[in-house]
Amino acid sequence: MADAPLLEVRSLVxxxxxxxxxxxxxxxxxxxETLGLVGESGSGKSTTARCVLxxxxxxxxxxxxxxxxxxxxxxxxxxxxxxxxxVVFQDPHGSLNRRSSVEQILTAPLAAHGLGDRAxxxxxxxxxxxxxxxxxxxxxxxxxELSGGQAQRVAIARALALEPEFVVLDEAVSxxxxxxxxxxxxxxxxxxRELGLTYLFISHDLAIVxxxxxxxxxxxHGRVVEAQPRTRLFEQPRHEYTRSxxxxxxxxxxxLEQARILAARE
Amino acid sequence: MAELPVPAxxxxxxxxxxxxxxxxxxxxxxxxxxxxxxxxAPLVARYxxxxxxxxxxxxxxxxxxxxxTDDLGRDLFARVLYGGRLTLLIAGGAVVVAFLxxxxxxxxxxxxxxxxxxxxxxxxxALMAIPQxxxxxxxxxxxxxxxxxxxxxxxxxxxxxxxxxxxTVALQEMNRDYYAAAVAYGARRRRLLLAELLPNTVSLxxxxxxxNAASAMILEASLSFVGLGIQxxxxxxxxxxxxxxxxLYQRWEYAIFPALAILLTIWMLNVVADQLGARSNxxxx
Numbered sequence: 384m385a386d387a388p389l390l391e392v393r394s395l396v397x398x399x400x401x402x403x404x405x406x407x408x409x410x411x412x413x414x415x416e417t418l419g420l421v422g423e424s425g426s427g428k429s430t431t432a433r434c435v436l437x438x439x440x441x442x443x444x445x446x447x448x449x450x451x452x453x454x455x456x457x458x459x460x461x462x463x464x465x466x467x468x469x470v471v472f473q474d475p476h477g478s479l480n481r482r483s484s485v486e487q488i489l490t491a492p493l494a495a496h497g498l499g500d501r502a503x504x505x506x507x508x509x510x511x512x513x514x515x516x517x518x519x520x521x522x523x524x525x526x527x528e529l530s531g532g533q534a535q536r537v538a539i540a541r542a543l544a545l546e547p548e549f550v551v552l553d554e555a556v557s558x559x560x561x562x563x564x565x566x567x568x569x570x571x572x573x574x575x576r577e578l579g580l581t582y583l584f585i586s587h588d589l590a591i592v593x594x595x596x597x598x599x600x601x602x603x604h605g606r607v608v609e610a611q612p613r614t615r616l617f618e619q620p621r622h623e624y625t626r627s628x629x630x631x632x633x634x635x636x637x638x639l640e641q642a643r644i645l646a647a648r649e
Numbered sequence: 650m651a652e653l654p655v656p657a658x659x660x661x662x663x664x665x666x667x668x669x670x671x672x673x674x675x676x677x678x679x680x681x682x683x684x685x686x687x688x689x690a691p692l693v694a695r696y697x698x699x700x701x702x703x704x705x706x707x708x709x710x711x712x713x714x715x716x717x718t719d720d721l722g723r724d725l726f727a728r729v730l731y732g733g734r735l736t737l738l739i740a741g742g743a744v745v746v747a748f749l750x751x752x753x754x755x756x757x758x759x760x761x762x763x764x765x766x767x768x769x770x771x772x773x774x775a776l777m778a779i780p781q782x783x784x785x786x787x788x789x790x791x792x793x794x795x796x797x798x799x800x801x802x803x804x805x806x807x808x809x810x811x812x813x814x815x816x817t818v819a820l821q822e823m824n825r826d827y828y829a830a831a832v833a834y835g836a837r838r839r840r841l842l843l844a845e846l847l848p849n850t851v852s853l854x855x856x857x858x859x860x861n862a863a864s865a866m867i868l869e870a871s872l873s874f875v876g877l878g879i880q881x882x883x884x885x886x887x888x889x890x891x892x893x894x895x896x897l898y899q900r901w902e903y904a905i906f907p908a909l910a911i912l913l914t915i916w917m918l919n920v921v922a923d924q925l926g927a928r929s930n931x932x933x934x
Contacts, residue, residue: 438832465835482747482848491844492834509934538830 396443406605419596469542473554474536532563673924687733694727746804749813759819775807859922
């Protein structure tokens with residue numbers, strides 16, 4: 384059973400008004416690994432993830448999560464499955480209810496599934512804040528009293544509240560400052576190691592995907608144009624589009640950068 | 650060290666530096682004052698509003714009768730104050746009915762989408778297509794013109810606009826990530842409504858409530874004006890206006906004071922709605 388993939392997506396299709404936003408997308412994701420899903424905005428990455436999470440209804444294909452057919456689940460079984468798959472969004476403040484305290488935000492998932500009593504939930508909040516590197520002092524704060532990085536840590540804590548196995552990170556660090564971004568990325572890899580999490584890491588930035596992902600799938604116009612293990616993808620990109628994405632990664636060495644720009648011109 | 654000369658502050662300058670109350674505070678304050686005056690009518694008014702004294706009928710305003718007296722010699726100041734009670738009671742009741750009914754209506758449509766949404770919104774359109782006054786006339790003729798009936802009928806009339814507003818703001822909020830996250834962790838519908846949607850839309854719904862209060866007063870006044878509102882000897886501002894209107898050439902105070910009361914209240918409600926709307930837009934940006 385250990386070898387069976389945690390997530391298996393087959394020929395997923397999603398249309399909006401006759402246009403195929405997700406077009407025959409397939410991939411598998413092994414337990415404890417990270418699949419990087421890259422592509423420019425509008426390429427269908429987020430829509431794919433939302434269909435997998437059943438936040439949108441797919442128009443075709445299948446999604447198997449731990450052998451269970453996600454797309455066929457009815458209300459209550461689907462709600463139970465939601466405990467096992469969670470999501471972190473791009474905009475840290477937009478993803479927190481600004482009328483709630485951090486404590487309320489973190490206990491809401493527990494309450495939704497009837498987990499623990501009042502004391503147990505409070506303890507879990509403290510534990511979660513600790514886990515994402517925030518002290519217990521943050522429990523009574525409101526989202527507007529948090530920085531972007533802190534708010535995103537709270538969003539990550541909320542995603543982890545139900546002890547999921549699978550987390551979708553939908554451009555989860557794209558809105559953060561560079562230094563904060565590095566901290567949050569480190570936190571995410573550390574959490575993956577400690578909790579054995581499986582990530583679907585969505586980003587438009589190949590450099591970050593290179594840092595995070597074990598497997599990489601490149602999407603364009605709703606299709607997966609290339610899917611390879613990370614090292615192979617970065618050494619021998621097969622698709623032209625992947626190469627052009629790679630050329631867009633800035634290089635820290637000015638001489639190299641200059642040479643590359645000149646080479647690209649010829 | 651030599652003392653620096655302190656520039657003299659003129660009285661006008663001092664006035665300018667005083668903290669300025671916001672428009673919202675002023676208008677809400679005036680409304681509050683009106684409500685308190687009306688509620689405290691037995692303490693403020695020196696006469697029974699329904700006590701007749703033909704000897705002083707049609708008196709002009711005087712120290713004894715600030716707004717004068719009507720054709721039956723009743724004190725108009727007392728009648729306007731007591732009339733405000735009924736007017737505000739009906740308007741308040743109608744606002745509550747419209748809020749409860751309209752919010753549930755609009756939120757349900759937003760949450761269910763699809764065919765339920767269509768049905769709910771088309772029925773709102775249908776209700777809005779009926780002329781308000783006509784609908785109210787029919788209902789009041791059928792069920793009678795009690796305070797409760799008036800509040801219910803006016804509330805029902807205002808519910809569809811409220812429902813539309815509630816649906817729009819709910820859909821806006823449902824597009825936000827915090828709502829998506831709540832769906833993703835498996836929040837039940839009740840929680841989505843009460844803990845996620847309602848707290849984030851209540852400020853916009855309050856704007857609608859203030860507009861509704863103004864509309865309710867106008868409707869009540871219109872119904873009373875055509876004789877289907879509050880029945881004599883009791884009076885609301887609308888019925889007072891109607892009675893006074895008959896004697897407009899003999900004694901203008903009779904009609905003008907209830908009219909001013911209606912005007913001032915609706916004006917202040919509109920300012921409050923406007924300011925609340927501007928404020929919640931700023932909070933969003």
